[in-house]
Amino acid sequence: MNPSEPDAELPLSLQDAGAASWSVRAAAGRHLATAAELPEVAEALHRLLLDAHDTAVTMETAEALLERRDTRGLRLVLGALTEADEDTGQELLTSLDRIHGRSWEDIARLRHLATELTSDADEAVAAEARGILGRLPSRGHPA
Numbered sequence: 001m002n003p004s005e006p007d008a009e010l011p012l013s014l015q016d017a018g019a020a021s022w023s024v025r026a027a028a029g030r031h032l033a034t035a036a037e038l039p040e041v042a043e044a045l046h047r048l049l050l051d052a053h054d055t056a057v058t059m060e061t062a063e064a065l066l067e068r069r070d071t072r073g074l075r076l077v078l079g080a081l082t083e084a085d086e087d088t089g090q091e092l093l094t095s096l097d098r099i100h101g102r103s104w105e106d107i108a109r110l111r112h113l114a115t116e117l118t119s120d121a122d123e124a125v126a127a128e129a130r131g132i133l134g135r136l137p138s139r140g141h142p143a
Contacts, residue, residue, distance in 0.1 A: 010035055017044040022054035029061030036072050048081035055091045062095035063103060074113045075125055078132070082124040096132070111136055 009031065016028035029048040035041045045065065051057035062080075065073035081092050100110035110132070117129035 007035060009094065010038075010041070014044055017048055019128065022057055024052075025051060025054070025057045026060035029057060030064040032063035033061065033068065033073065036068070036076060042076060045076055046080055048087060049077065049092065054141060055087070058088055058091045059095050062092050063099055066095060066099035069109055069113075071113050071116050074110075074129075075117055075120065076124045078117065078128040081128050107136055 013031040014026045016024050017032065019025050019028070025048060029045065032041050032045050032048070036045055045061060048057055048061040049065075051061075063078050065076050067073070077092055077096065081089055084092055096110075100106045114129040114132045114136075118126050118133070120126040120129065
């Protein structure tokens with residue numbers, strides 16, 4: 001999303017983030033991930049990452065954020081991981097592996113992003129980033 005060109009569909013996606021239908025919430029998560037820098041969007045994404053009704057919403061939202069391949073997307077996923085129950089946490093980690101565990105290039109990118117987040121102002125996010133770094137393979141097959 002270009003900041004000089006407001007996304008006309010953003011308000012609708014924010015509304016859809018609270019929809020009863022899991023597929024509508026998941027689609028909202030995918031769309032909102034493109035504007036994760038906006039505070040109101042980040043709040044909605046956090047709720048979608050911790051969706052209590054359907055893990056597909058969690059996974060779709062997490063994967064869209066991780067596909068950004070930037071610290072903003074990873075930070076939001078790690079922030080949700082700090083609050084997630086065991087099942088949701090596992091879904092978030094699975095999404096992380098799915099997006100950043102396909103190749104050595106993916107793993108190197110994740111290592112770089114997580115290293116940046118180890119000094120995050122939110123100590124819980126920094127701790128999750130250190131935990132992710134501890135899980136990364138150093139050699140062998142990436143996935």
